[in-house]
Amino acid sequence: MNAVELRPDIESALSGLSEDFRAAVVLVDLEGMSLEDAADTLDVPIGTVKSRVFRARKLLAKELGNLAPGSGHLREEP
Amino acid sequence: MRDRDLTLIIDLIDGRLPPEEEKAALAVIAADPELRSAYRVQAAIAGELSATPSPSMTPSEREVLHAELKAQLHLDESPVVVPSPHSRWNRWLAPLAGLAVGAAVIVGAVVVLPGTLSGDADEAIVAAPATTTTSAASTQMADTTVAAFEAAPEAPVEAGEDEQSDVVAGGTYNEASGIPFVADVDLSELADSYGAGSHLFDESAGKRSDGEFPVSDALVGACVDRVSSEATSSTVVPLLTTVYEGVPSMIVAVSPPAGDDYLVVYSLEACEEIATTRP
Numbered sequence: 001m002n003a004v005e006l007r008p009d010i011e012s013a014l015s016g017l018s019e020d021f022r023a024a025v026v027l028v029d030l031e032g033m034s035l036e037d038a039a040d041t042l043d044v045p046i047g048t049v050k051s052r053v054f055r056a057r058k059l060l061a062k063e064l065g066n067l068a069p070g071s072g073h074l075r076e077e078p
Numbered sequence: 079m080r081d082r083d084l085t086l087i088i089d090l091i092d093g094r095l096p097p098e099e100e101k102a103a104l105a106v107i108a109a110d111p112e113l114r115s116a117y118r119v120q121a122a123i124a125g126e127l128s129a130t131p132s133p134s135m136t137p138s139e140r141e142v143l144h145a146e147l148k149a150q151l152h153l154d155e156s157p158v159v160v161p162s163p164h165s166r167w168n169r170w171l172a173p174l175a176g177l178a179v180g181a182a183v184i185v186g187a188v189v190v191l192p193g194t195l196s197g198d199a200d201e202a203i204v205a206a207p208a209t210t211t212t213s214a215a216s217t218q219m220a221d222t223t224v225a226a227f228e229a230a231p232e233a234p235v236e237a238g239e240d241e242q243s244d245v246v247a248g249g250t251y252n253e254a255s256g257i258p259f260v261a262d263v264d265l266s267e268l269a270d271s272y273g274a275g276s277h278l279f280d281e282s283a284g285k286r287s288d289g290e291f292p293v294s295d296a297l298v299g300a301c302v303d304r305v306s307s308e309a310t311s312s313t314v315v316p317l318l319t320t321v322y323e324g325v326p327s328m329i330v331a332v333s334p335p336a337g338d339d340y341l342v343v344y345s346l347e348a349c350e351e352i353a354t355t356r357p
Contacts (some may be wrong), residue, residue: 010130017275027125028092029124030127033097034092035088035092035094050083050089053088054084057124058119058120060127061123064126072201
C-alpha cells in the first residue's frame with residue numbers, strides 16, 4: 001500500500017484518536033467515503049458513524065488547536 | 079448538544095440535506111451560538127481533512143485497508159456478549175432499577191420529552207431523506223469563538239438500514255440497528271429517562287440482550303424497515319425491543335421537524351403503533 005503522507009500535525013492528531021474514531025474520520029473525511037459506505041465498511045449503524053465522525057472532528061480540532069489563518073484550519077477567535 | 083443537532087450538522091456538512099432542509103438547517107444553526115461553533119469546527123476539520131492528500135489506493139489496496147480496519151475493530155469476531163457486572167450497561171441499570179436495560183438505551187440518540195401515553199396512531203412517522211453524497215461544506219457561518227471541546231461517548235443517531243442478526247448470550251439482538259431486547263419496560267419511565275437527558279449511547283449497550291425475545295430478528299428488521307420507509311420528515315431511532323403489555327414490541331424515538339420528541343411502541347407482529355408518548 002502506498003505510504004500516506006499527511007501533514008505531521010494532522011497525522012499526529014489522528015494518531016491520538018481511538019481506533020473507532022480514527023477509522024470513521026479517515027474513511028469519511030480523508031477517503032471521501034459516504035456515511036453509508038463508511039457504515040457498511042465498519043459494520044456499524046450509520047448513526048454510529050455520524051457520532052464517531054462528529055466526535056473525532058471535535059477531538060481533532062482540540063488537538064490541532066490554534067491554527068494558522070488562511071490554512072483552512074480553525075483558529076481561535078479573540 | 080443534542081444528538082439531533084449532531085445529526086443536523088453532520089448531514090449538512092456531508093451534503094445529505096435537500097436544498098430546502100439545508101437552508102432551514104443553516105438558519106437553525108445560525109441562530110444558536112453553540113451550534114454555530116460546533117458547525118464551524120466540524121466544517122473546518124472536514125474541509126481540512128478532505129483537502130489533505132489522501133493515499134492513492136487501488137481497489138485492492140482499499141480492500142486491504144478496510145479489512146485491516148475491520149480486524150482492528152474486531153468486527154469479524156463473534157458478537158457474543160456475556161453480561162458482566164462491571165459493564166457500563168449494568169452501571170446504567172442501577173439508578174433505574176425497574177427500567178433495567180432501557181436505561182442503557184437512553185443514551186443519546188434523541189432526547190425525548192416525557193408526555194402522556196395515547197393510543198393515537200394517525201401520525202405518520204417519518205425520516206429525513208438521505209443521499210449518499212459526501213462533500214465538505216463551506217464554512218460560511220458567522221464567526222464565533224471556538225468552544226472548548228469536550229470528549230464524550232459516542233451516540234448513534236439513527237439506526238442503520240441494513241439489518242442483520244446475531245445471537246448473543248441470553249437472546250438475540252438486531253446488530254445493525256443496534257436494537258437490544260429489554261425484558262420489561264415502562265414507557266413513561268423510559269420517556270422520563272430520556273427527558274432527564276442522559277445522552278450518550280454506549281455502543282456496547284446496543285449489543286447487549288436481556289432474556290429471550292419471542293420474535294425473530296427478521297420480524298424486527300421488517301418492522302424497522304417499514305417504520306423507516308413510512309417516515310418522511312422526522313428522525314426515527316429504534317431503541318429497543320420488548321414485551322409491552324404482553325405484546326412483543328419495538329420502541330422507537332421520533333424527532334419530528336417541529337415539536338417535542340416522543341416515543342412510539344409498535345407491535346412487532348403487525349408493526350402497528352400500540353402506544354406512544356406523543357404529546
